[in-house]
Amino acid sequence: MIAGIGLVTCVYVNPETDQFWLIDYRLFAPDVDGKTKLDHVTDMLDQLAPRGILYRTVLMDSWYATTALFKWLLAAGKTFYCPLKSNRLVDDSGDQQPYQPVGCLCWSAEEVAQGKILKVKGMSRDCKLKLFRVLVSTHRTDYLVTNEAEPRDTAAAEQESNVRWTIEPLHREPKQLTGVQACQCRLARSQRNHIALAVRAWTRLKQAAYQTQRTVYQLKQGFLDAYMRHELIKSALAFA
Structure with missing residues (x-):
């Protein structure tokens, strides 16, 4: 989510090349369409197969860690990694004890x-997931759940989940380079058009940055530098 806009994004990441692409987005406006953020996520995932987009793993925030989405991903044959909130009810006793919050589980060293x-x-009952306890700091512990079939340790699971932080530069770059959040129009259609054009501009910048092996900031600054040099040599404006 981008604060103030309500933009729900679907990002494709290739961790081997360290590249990512925005492949879909939705505007969170429940008063208009009555859809929740989870509805938007399901809609975007439903559109990936018809568009021919192949993917193996889904990474998401704890906000989307719902039973319905877990079941959807399992039915689709996808792997997922997702943080769980400490009050989520789980059972690690093999049906020997009642459900208890994740934060109350006992952990052995192994x-x-x-x-x-x-x-x-x-x-x-036959759906078994694997939970990892990740110590983020002395005051914070995260719980990461996955349906990954192959045995993985906590360090490998944490590394896999960290790929989802690619969403941070994706949200930061359009704001800093295109002013996606700065439209002062009052009409909803005008706001939607502005966001679509800003996303399109960022997409083209990102594509050019990958092709030239530069950052989007270097690329945009290069455009401005070339313009300033041209104006200093031969200004398009006439001064008195």
Whole structure:
């Protein structure tokens, strides 16, 4: 989400080349279309197959860690990594004890390093997920859940999940380079057009940056430098 706009984005990331592309977005406006952010996410994922976009893993924020989305991804045969909130109810006892919050689980040294198998409330009994405990700082612990079939340790799972932070430069660059959040129009259609054009401008900048092996900031600054040099040599404006 971009603060003040309500832009829900779907980003394709290639971690091997360290490149990413914005492939879809939705404007969160429940008063207009009655759709939640989860509805928008499902709509975007539904559109990937008809568009011929192949992907293996879905990374998302804890906001989207719903049972319905987990079931959708499992039915689609996709792998997912997602943080769980500490109050999410789970069972790691094999149906021997009632569900309890993630934050109340007991962890052995081996489980901290390798993760633990458990069931999330609302999922079928035969659906076992793997939970990892990630120590972010002395005051913060994250819980990361995945349906990855192959055995992975906590460090590998954390590295896989960290790819989702690619969303941060994607939200930062359009704001700093295109002014996507600075439109002063009052009509909803004008705002939507402005956002679409800003996203289009950023997409072209990003494509050119990949081709020239420069950053989008260097590319835009180069445009401005060339313009200033041209104006200093032969100004298009006549001064008295």
